[in-house]
Amino acid sequence: MLPKVKEDTLARLAKVAGQIRGIQKMVEEDKYCIDVLHQVAAARAALDKIGLAVLKGHVATCVTSAVNQGQGQEYIDELEKALAKFL
Amino acid sequence: MLPKVKEDTLARLAKVAGQIRGIQKMVEEDKYCIDVLHQVAAARAALDKIGLAVLKGHVATCVTSAVNQGQGQEYIDELEKALAKFL
Amino acid sequence: MLPKVKEDTLARLAKVAGQIRGIQKMVEEDKYCIDVLHQVAAARAALDKIGLAVLKGHVATCVTSAVNQGQGQEYIDELEKALAKFL
Amino acid sequence: MLPKVKEDTLARLAKVAGQIRGIQKMVEEDKYCIDVLHQVAAARAALDKIGLAVLKGHVATCVTSAVNQGQGQEYIDELEKALAKFL
Numbered sequence: 001m002l003p004k005v006k007e008d009t010l011a012r013l014a015k016v017a018g019q020i021r022g023i024q025k026m027v028e029e030d031k032y033c034i035d036v037l038h039q040v041a042a043a044r045a046a047l048d049k050i051g052l053a054v055l056k057g058h059v060a061t062c063v064t065s066a067v068n069q070g071q072g073q074e075y076i077d078e079l080e081k082a083l084a085k086f087l
Numbered sequence: 088m089l090p091k092v093k094e095d096t097l098a099r100l101a102k103v104a105g106q107i108r109g110i111q112k113m114v115e116e117d118k119y120c121i122d123v124l125h126q127v128a129a130a131r132a133a134l135d136k137i138g139l140a141v142l143k144g145h146v147a148t149c150v151t152s153a154v155n156q157g158q159g160q161e162y163i164d165e166l167e168k169a170l171a172k173f174l
Numbered sequence: 175m176l177p178k179v180k181e182d183t184l185a186r187l188a189k190v191a192g193q194i195r196g197i198q199k200m201v202e203e204d205k206y207c208i209d210v211l212h213q214v215a216a217a218r219a220a221l222d223k224i225g226l227a228v229l230k231g232h233v234a235t236c237v238t239s240a241v242n243q244g245q246g247q248e249y250i251d252e253l254e255k256a257l258a259k260f261l
Numbered sequence: 262m263l264p265k266v267k268e269d270t271l272a273r274l275a276k277v278a279g280q281i282r283g284i285q286k287m288v289e290e291d292k293y294c295i296d297v298l299h300q301v302a303a304a305r306a307a308l309d310k311i312g313l314a315v316l317k318g319h320v321a322t323c324v325t326s327a328v329n330q331g332q333g334q335e336y337i338d339e340l341e342k343a344l345a346k347f348l
Binding site: 009014020038042045047048050051055057086 | 096101108111117123138141142145
Binding site for chain 4: 190202217221224225232252
């Protein structure tokens with residue numbers, strides 16, 4: 001992972017960790033279910049963005065290197081499998 | 088939230104919090120991007136299940152009460168908006 | 175399904191059918207993959223909205239009736255299973 | 262698009278078109294909402310698989326060519342934007 005992507009991913013993950021703590025607190029304090037649901041959806045959307053950023057960084061580095069060495073296909077198969085889990 | 092749903096939701100949230108910490112560690116230790124992606128997808132799927140459980144509990148309690156008092160529509164509109172954020 | 179929901183759902187489905195035909199034409203004419211992808215994502219989002227509208231109508235009619243007759247739980251379990259397929 | 266991917270994508274699209282017609286018929290004949298929902302979810306999942314196949318083909322051809330010509334970055338940005346619409 002490039003230093004910029006790594007730093008950005010760690011910052012986003014710290015934010016998601018904070019969102020999860022916030023949801024735990026909401027549930028403990030019996031907040032309204034719909035408000036809890038909105039926060040769960042927000043944390044999920046934040047994870048999607050992290051996944052997308054990691055994936056983009058992976059294509060820009062590992063997949064690109066593999067393609068340059070004529071070994072792209074294996075990486076593309078692997079990428080497809082990881083993406084399938086998000087859809 | 089019913090005590091059973093609350094307890095179950097808190098247990099699931101604690102597990103997601105652990106998954107997020109695991110992903111942070113993987114990124115800090117420069118683990119392979121595709122492995123990180125699989126863990127992000129797993130945490131996201133766990134949040135989906137939490138959302139579904141909270142939603143089900145909400146329909147079984149709040150929406151059911153509202154319907155019994157002839158005030159279901161408002162709750163159904165609210166439910167739709169929360170669901171739209173997951174799709 | 176209420177007449178209004180039925181009419182609306184059929185209109186949306188006709189639109190999705192048109193989107194699918196459009197995508198078929200794009201693929202036949204070798205349009206650029208990324209443009210095809212954007213149209214696939216648009217058709218998928220349209221299906222999500224149809225699902226949400228059908229679900230809302232279902233809660234407003236069938237689930238509400240069942241709750242009024244003290245038989246809501248079975249419908250809620252069924253709803254949960256259908257929703258799980260969208261997440 | 263490679264001939265194999267094109268043929269496969271057209272076959273899958275024809276199947277989705279059939280699924281949409283099936284859903285239209287179900288709605289016209291007032292079939293049970295939950296059964297309609299399951300079919301909408303199935304058509305949506307089929308579109309996801311089409312998106313994934315188109316995307317994989319795109320990386321294996323266009324993105325790979327671009328990388329080989331030292332112009333991968335522009336394609337990667339474009340890919341990210343298309344993917345974001347699916348998440």
